[in-house]
Amino acid sequence: MATILIIEDDNAIHSLIKDTLVLHDFKTLSAYSGTEGKLLFEQNQVDVVLLDLMLPGMNGKEFLQDIRRNSTTSVIVVSAKNDQNSKLELLTNGADDYIIKPFDIKELLARINIQFRHATKPSITNTKEIHYKNINVNLETREVRINDQTLHLTGREYAILLLFLENPQKVFSRANIYENVWNEPYFDSDKTINMHISNLRNKLNIDGTNYIKTVWGIGFKFVN
Structure with missing residues (x-):
């Protein structure tokens, strides 16, 4: 319960x-x-x-x-x-x-x-962890680490991170992100998505890597 x-x-x-x-x-x-x-x-x-x-x-x-x-x-x-x-x-x-x-x-x-x-929400992977560059995510504990440092993400930030990690080659529009993470039709202003992306980008930048790339006029994607 x-x-x-x-x-x-x-x-x-x-x-x-x-x-x-x-x-x-x-x-x-x-x-x-x-x-x-x-x-x-x-x-x-x-x-x-x-x-x-x-x-x-x-x-x-x-x-x-x-x-x-x-x-x-x-x-x-x-x-x-x-x-x-x-x-x-x-x-x-x-x-x-x-x-x-x-x-x-x-x-x-x-x-x-x-x-x-x-x-x-289940991961599309069959493993208990996701590794991408310096990022390590434990899918059971929801712990996110970069090198030896633990990141403290909100629920939304964690969901957005998984969306990127599970689709590292895909460019997501703001509407794509909102509908996947909020699980409802996109109706909010771009400010909400931009704010969450900015917060997540700053937290991931702990090792000096800019993991989230802005694709102008389209949305966002993870760096290759």
Whole structure:
């Protein structure tokens, strides 16, 4: 049974989310502050975090930055902030998805299930590891290493990396990447894809190699 950590200080919203998740056979953990959420996260095996931003004590942004130092657990931000800059900032800082309050509970469930599809999506390879140049990916632990250094990728970044590694000769358009990684029709602006590619490119550049090539007018591909 998958475990979802709900970090939300509004009792009504918290209860709605919790009751719905329990009804759909998820195990839930409840926190009403960022500090409480951090403690529960460290003490339990958590599969997905639902994170409010405006929290007492440690706020949602601080919580996200803290866990991203050591974890790639999927984080869905659930916030009333609906401006594009706030959304892009949180996605840049490691959030895997962002849903705006008030939300449709069915949409929230769909976004949670998308995170699980990312985590369990099988590789086209029959091995437990992928090796490409200096990159090593353990498909069981989802650990990504370049030489002897471990990279801390978000769920989206990891999914994009696998897409490139499994198709190293292919050029992907932004729509291709979005539809493969988000598992839904491409409707977002190019900013979202560009931001995730930029973040992934910077993390991979730890050994001085620019692994992701921009193919102008088309999209992106891995360097040969």
